Amino acid sequence: MELALFIIFGLLAVAGALNLLLQHHPINSALSLIVVMMSLAVLYWSLGAEFLAAAQVIVYSGAIMVLFVFVIMLLNAGEEDTSPGSKFSRVASIAGFPGAAAIFCLLTYVFLSERDHLGASRVGGYLSNTVNNIVDLSHTLFTSLLLPFEVTSILILVAILGAVVLARKEP
């Protein structure tokens, strides 16, 4: 059952990612990216990371991608120009696939060989009676990781203030 979910949404994520690259219209690409993020959320959930899944949907597909779509709508971006490009883009298209495959193989090798150090999670999560990780997550976040958490919040606050200052019109 859990494996079926994993296969369906894994395939959906890969299909969405390929569609993102192959589509010529920016809004179709943005929508494919939303499909990828939603499928990833389901995969996180099936691995027992419920909070991460919800945050993925609310923050990434619900807020950040809305802004992407918003910008595309406002700028009324048209179809992408697909004429054969410069020498560099041809090199990129030749080297890209082997490069991506190499990175994929390397990551798979590292994750599989270092499995004992990295830890593993079972497919099924909540259904296979793993612990409710929201409690654990918040406990860790507000006790042992409190300082990094607060520092990150201040960093984000600084970034927001910076954006406000940059966006303000000169009097």
Place this chain on the structure above:
Amino acid sequence: MHLSDFQIFLLISIIKIVVVLGITLTAVAYTVLLERKVLGRLQNRWGPSRVGPFGMLQPLADGIKLFLKEDMMPLAVERPLFILAPLIALSCALVSIAVVPFGRRTLVHGVDIFQISNINIGLLVILGITSIGVYGVALSGWSSNNKYSLFGSLRASAQLVSYELALGLSLVGVILRAGTLSLRGIVDSQSAHGLISWNFFGGFQFVAFFIYLMAAYAETNRTPFDLPEAESELVAGYHTEYSSMKFAMFFMAEYANMITVACVATLLFFGGATSPFGHLFDNVAVLNGPIIGALLSVFWFVVKIFGFLLLYIWVRGTLPRFRYDQLMGFGWKFLMPVAILNILATALALAYHS
């Protein structure tokens, strides 16, 4: 015939989904009728009264009319997205009902029949689905290739994204008090003494409730926040180009969203399906039988939802529409700071008591 546990679970789940979907869609249709009737009375006229006794068959007639109307497809639209947008809007509006517990826990063969699925992050699921619902509105406006639709959808998406923040923050106080994100857990946390242990009264979350209420009106694009479909400025906003069933889908999505928002308000602030009398009548045997007790809990839930729907209609009949800059200023400069102060106060009170 002998069924395995999984088959029983699957069968009951499918029946639950069909029944809940049927009841929700009927409720949507009759909410429209209720709105037209009550709005009529508020404006000193009758409202629909011709089809059937007291106009009770009006939703049926409206449904037939919308089904049989010609489905116009303008030539300049972005066809796939134009068709997809109302589907996204309606399905997002209906999916949220799946995590709502609308009666007390009643097990049949080990499956809770008054809740489709009890998820441990139920509240976050509802928030997530609401935030996905923005795409229905945004894409419909853009794919219509019409300037009024685009303005409507830009307004709607900006408004939804802005008010989602205040909405989410207003719920944190309740989560802090309950200590869980499961909707069933939140309801259980308020069931001790009936009325006085509800979050609205005993939990001192009335500030959070009013923030939630206002943000929820904005989320559902209802008066006084219905700028995305302000007919005096934008024809009909994002659904200007839609006709027949596609328009009906947007219409149903709006009313289904109203019901969802009312469900969340009931669950979080008014004790969900618990009785306002608490354990006062626990020794009356008639009211606590397995069937009557369960039905009574559903009755309390429906009464609370009905109260919220009436409030919606009352507000629509009373208040004028906001101006756009007032809307944004209200959301960002008033609701959000007050919501943050409420979180702070609740957290301090809980820390003091623990």
